[in-house]
Amino acid sequence: MGLKIVVLAKQVPDTRNVGKDAMKADGTVNRAALPAIFNPEDLNALEQALRLKDKYKGATISVLTMGPGRAADIIREGFYRGADQGYLLTDRAFAGSDTLATSYAISCAIKKIKDFDLIIAGRQAIDGDTAQVGPQVAEKLNLPQITYAEEVISVENEKIVVRRRLERGVETVESALPAVITVNATAPDCRPRNAKLVMKYKHAKTITERQSESEDYIDLTADRPYLNIEEWSVNDIETDINWLGLSGSPTKVKKIENVVFQAKEAKRLTPADEEIDELMKELIANHTIG
Amino acid sequence: MNNVFVICEIDEGKVADVSLELMTKGRSLANELKCKLEAVVLGQDLDGVEAQLFPYGADVVHVGDDKRLAPFTTLPHTSMIVGLFKEEKPQIALLGASTMGRDLGPRISSALQSGLTADCTSLVIGGHEDKKAGKSYENLLYQIRPAFGGNIVATIINPDCRPQMATVREGVMKKEIFDAAYTGEVNKLDVDKFLKPEDLVVNVLDRHMEKSKVNIKNSSIIIAGGYGMGSKENFNALYELADVLGAEVGASRAAVDAGYAEHERQIGQTGVTVRPKLYIACGISGQIQHTAGMEESSMIIAVNNDPNAPINKLADYAITGDVMEVIPKLIKYYKQNTK
Numbered sequence: 001m002g003l004k005i006v007v008l009a010k011q012v013p014d015t016r017n018v019g020k021d022a023m024k025a026d027g028t029v030n031r032a033a034l035p036a037i038f039n040p041e042d043l044n045a046l047e048q049a050l051r052l053k054d055k056y057k058g059a060t061i062s063v064l065t066m067g068p069g070r071a072a073d074i075i076r077e078g079f080y081r082g083a084d085q086g087y088l089l090t091d092r093a094f095a096g097s098d099t100l101a102t103s104y105a106i107s108c109a110i111k112k113i114k115d116f117d118l119i120i121a122g123r124q125a126i127d128g129d130t131a132q133v134g135p136q137v138a139e140k141l142n143l144p145q146i147t148y149a150e151e152v153i154s155v156e157n158e159k160i161v162v163r164r165r166l167e168r169g170v171e172t173v174e175s176a177l178p179a180v181i182t183v184n185a186t187a188p189d190c191r192p193r194n195a196k197l198v199m200k201y202k203h204a205k206t207i208t209e210r211q212s213e214s215e216d217y218i219d220l221t222a223d224r225p226y227l228n229i230e231e232w233s234v235n236d237i238e239t240d241i242n243w244l245g246l247s248g249s250p251t252k253v254k255k256i257e258n259v260v261f262q263a264k265e266a267k268r269l270t271p272a273d274e275e276i277d278e279l280m281k282e283l284i285a286n287h288t289i290g
Numbered sequence: 291m292n293n294v295f296v297i298c299e300i301d302e303g304k305v306a307d308v309s310l311e312l313m314t315k316g317r318s319l320a321n322e323l324k325c326k327l328e329a330v331v332l333g334q335d336l337d338g339v340e341a342q343l344f345p346y347g348a349d350v351v352h353v354g355d356d357k358r359l360a361p362f363t364t365l366p367h368t369s370m371i372v373g374l375f376k377e378e379k380p381q382i383a384l385l386g387a388s389t390m391g392r393d394l395g396p397r398i399s400s401a402l403q404s405g406l407t408a409d410c411t412s413l414v415i416g417g418h419e420d421k422k423a424g425k426s427y428e429n430l431l432y433q434i435r436p437a438f439g440g441n442i443v444a445t446i447i448n449p450d451c452r453p454q455m456a457t458v459r460e461g462v463m464k465k466e467i468f469d470a471a472y473t474g475e476v477n478k479l480d481v482d483k484f485l486k487p488e489d490l491v492v493n494v495l496d497r498h499m500e501k502s503k504v505n506i507k508n509s510s511i512i513i514a515g516g517y518g519m520g521s522k523e524n525f526n527a528l529y530e531l532a533d534v535l536g537a538e539v540g541a542s543r544a545a546v547d548a549g550y551a552e553h554e555r556q557i558g559q560t561g562v563t564v565r566p567k568l569y570i571a572c573g574i575s576g577q578i579q580h581t582a583g584m585e586e587s588s589m590i591i592a593v594n595n596d597p598n599a600p601i602n603k604l605a606d607y608a609i610t611g612d613v614m615e616v617i618p619k620l621i622k623y624y625k626q627n628t629k
Contacts, residue, residue, distance in 0.1 A: 015439025100400060127438060129560055130408040132396035135364070139400035144492050145364055147393045161495070166389045169499035173363070176491040186553070250405030250451035254418060254432065257443045266592070266602050271611035271619060279591075279607060280623040288568050288589055289511065289535055290628050 002058025003155055005049045006113060008106060008121035008137070009042040009063055009078065011071040015126050036070065038077050041122025043190035045183040048152050049120050050082045050191065056155065060084045062113060066094060066106055072206045075229050079201035080193035084226075087113065088206055091234040093244050099128070101248035103136030108237045110141060118155065119180045123148060134182035145180045146173055150187045206231040293326040293350075294319050295380040295453065297371060298343070299390050300333045300360075305342045308386030308460035315413060315463040316384055317347035322415050323429055325381070326350060330374065332367055334360035340476045347468035354479040358490060361497060362390055365489035368397045373484035375402060380453040382431050384413075387457035395457050405448035406455040407433035409559055411462055411582045418447055425449075431456065436559045440543075440579020461507055461563035461583075504538065504554045510567045511537035514557055514584070517544035518573025518594060519613060525550050527617040528572060534621050540564065542580045545573075558583035570620075572613045576601025593617070 013034035046063070053059040062085040063078035065071050075086030089109050097105065110119065119138075124131035131147070138145035146162045153161040153172070160179055164171045165186050203220055206229045210219055221228045234244065242248060269275045284290040296316045298309035313329060320327040326349035331339050333355065340351040354370050375383070375398070383398075385391035387409045399406035412434040418427040430447045431454040437444040448454040506512060513532045515525050525539070532539045541551035543558055557564055558580040569587035574580060576592070576599055584590070585604055592605035593616045602608040609616055 013438075015441065098405065099396070100403065100405065103400060128408075129437075129439075130396075130406075131392045132399070132406060132408060135393060135396035136400040139368075139397045145393070145397065146492070147364075148389050164389075166499075168501070169497065171361075171494055171498075172496040174493045174495050250403065250448045251407060251433075251446050252449060253444055254447045255445040256437075257445075258441075266605040266608040268597075269607055269609040271609060271616045273619065273623075276609075276616065276619040277623045277626070279609075280620065280627050283568070284624075284627055289624065 002060055003052060003056050003118065004116045005052060005059060005061045005118045005120060006110060006116045007042070007046050007049050007061060007063045007078065007083065008119060008133070009046065009065050009074050010039045010122075010125045011036045011065065011067050011074045012039045012125050012127045013037075036073070038074055039122055039125045039127075041124060041183060041185050042074075043122070044185060044187040045120045045122045045181075046078060046081060046083070047188055047190040048149070048181070048183050049118075052118075052152060052155060053082060062087060062116075064089065064106065064109060064113070066090070066102065066109070069206070069208055072209060072229050072231075076201060076204055077193070079204055080198045081191055082194065082197065086204070086229045088229055088231045089237070090231060093234040093241065096246035096249065097244065098249035098251045099130050099132035100136060100250060101244055101246075103133050103140055104243045104248060105237075105239065106133065107137050107140035108239045109232060110137070112232070112237050117177050118160065119143070119178070120152075121180070121182050123182045123184050131182070134180055138180035141178075141180070143178055143180050144175045145182070146175055147182045149181045149183045152181065201227070203227055204229055291379050292381045293328050293378070294323065295328050295330060295375075295378070295383045297383060297385045297391070297394070298329050298331045299386055299388060300331060300336070300339070303335070305331070305339065306386060306388070306460075307465060308388060308391075308458070310342075310346055311460065311463040311465045312384045312386065312458060313343060313346035313348065314466045314468070315458070316382075317468050319382060319413065319415060319431070320347075320349075323381070328352065328378070328380070330354075330371060332359045332370055333362075340474075344473045345467045345470050346465075347472055349474040350477055351474060352477045352479055354481050354484075356481040356485075358481070358485060361494045362394075363492045363494065364393055364397055365492060366485055367394055368401060369486055369489050370479065370481065370484045371398050372401045374479065375453060383453040383455045385455070385457045387459040391457045395455060399455050402451075402453070404451040404453055404455060405446075406457070407435060407446045408457050410435045410456045410458050411559060413456060413458070418449060420449065430454070436578045436582055440559060440577040440582075443578060459559070459561075459563060504552070506538045506540050506555060506557065506562050506564055509538035509564075511535050511570075512540045512557070512564055512566045512568070512584075512587075513537050513570045513572065514540035514542065514574060515545050515550065515572050515613075516542040516574030516580070517548055517550075518575065519545060519550055520573070522550045524614060527614060531570075531617050531621055534624055537568075537570075540584075542574050542577075544577075571601050571605070572617065574601055575599045576604065
């Protein structure tokens with residue numbers, strides 16, 4: 001039997017391009033106002049999965065994402081690079097989840113997928129930078145975790161060997177399977193889309209996307225079942241509703257502030273030679289430099 | 291019961307700086323809350339480790355000393371701490387936001403179904419009114435951190451779940467001896483009571499630790515470059531200036547993400563926090579994610595072509611102009627005036 005890999009990926013607002021409508025009054029993120037991208041480290045995770053698929057015959061990759069309907073884009077991006085199956089977990093019941101409620105929902109979806117050997121995710125997402133969902137999913141599923149992975153070296157004889165990048169060094173660890181691996185940005189970048197796969201999967205859609213098409217839309221999934229992106233709501237997975245969304249989130253946002261620097265009056269200079277000369281004389285005189 | 295705990299990290303037999311910084315913070319939180327400060331240390335060959343922690347105000351040091359606890363792997367450490375916390379019921383638990391703390395913290399918080407806030411830049415005690423539920427809370431831990439790529443600052447609370455957990459990066463809090471003569475008690479943990487055989491499924495096969503070549507944290511002058519430097523080649527101008535001034539080169543996250551500098555040079559919330567005598571920010575706009583890591587510098591010089599860059603509000607001197615024009619002049623006039 002081939003190796004079965006689940007990649008956890010998140011669609012994130014591109015926090016490098018934030019406008020002033022980015023936050024809602026309740027302190028949560030107004031995702032609609034921002035460009036949405038594939039979380040960068042999740043692409044590093046996908047690449048590790050794809051390398052395993054290249055290396056081990058019969059390996060398959062499922063991409064699991066949680067988010068609004070448009071997060072189906074993430075699954076299509078996964079298909080275009082070599083993923084085989086996609087699951088979109090989407091429901092208003094998940095809104096307002098902190099990392100723990102998110103991890104719980106994801107772990108319930110993974111229990112439904114059931115048959116897997118390896119879960120690979122990015123170390124952290126750029127909208128929160130918490131690095132918590134990977135380890136928390138592992139805990140919820142009672143699986144070992146290997147964080148800060150840079151390379152999955154091998155998956156053989158029911159063991160996985162991974163090289164990790166730590167602050168001051170490198171560690172090689174071995175774990176029993178199944179296991180959860182989180183991948184660093186220092187791992188190799190993800191390969192680009194494959195043109196043939198783009199052709200094959202560009203009409204891959206969730207049921208909601210198919211239903212919202214115009215009347216002359218022809219549903220191809222009967223002939224080509226691979227074009228179906230599985231869409232799961234809270235009713236499709238087994239959960240305790242108290243552990244989801246805001247009620248399942250122990251952390252609350254008390255306050256959000258835009259940053260106002262204390263106005264310190266900076267001395268304004270231009271690059272003119274005499275001004276730089278004067279500045280250097282000043283810094284040397286007061287022993288800041290020299 | 292209901293005390294403040296710091297989960298300590300051991301580096302070659304010594305308690306890591308980040309843990310001692312958190313002990314200092316933990317001591318002041320415990321004083322404010324009128325409770326005890328307790329430290330947890332797990333590893334091997336830890337005889338006498340408590341002597342390193344008492345001066346920082348530890349009332350109790352819990353020691354788990356066993357070969358199965360070193361080198362660090364997630365599951366045995368999780369079982370030890372979760373087991374201990376179920377008995378001790380801490381109100382607050384702090385960890386370093388190191389690769390160890392950021393691996394272990396979420397695992398513990400998930401097992402205890404308690405909240406965890408990563409990479410806090412400030413921890414403060416305060417109250418909270420939940421008007422909807424008609425509840426009011428006293429003495430909560432405000433976990434304050436830049437969020438959303440550093441575009442905002444969020445205050446996070448865990449009103450109902452304990453412990454309130456937070457990770458903090460090295461250098462963010464100040465390390466200060468509380469009382470050199472302070473002593474407390476040692477609690478030797480019964481490792482067999484907490485450890486399960488299935489915790490041992492991960493083995494470290496090989497470990498290479500290297501001393502960091504970059505020493506930004508202890509440098510008294512830092513020349514930092516941002517995305518506005520434009521390229522990796524232009525960063526060479528910064529190394530040149532650093533060389534002349536006896537400084538280290540740092541970088542903003544955007545510059546590191548763009549590949550202009552190595553990750554270990556990153557300054558800010560997700561990098562290193564620094565407090566140099568002089569900080570020269572070149573082509574850095576001044577997102578809070580960056581300024582959180584350098585705002586306590588004694589003197590700040592900003593070089594930026596945008597006169598309205600936020601960094602100018604922090605700066606003592608704001609030079610408006612092209613970095614590639616200004617840096618060579620800084621070098622030239624430094625040399626001229628020190629001859």
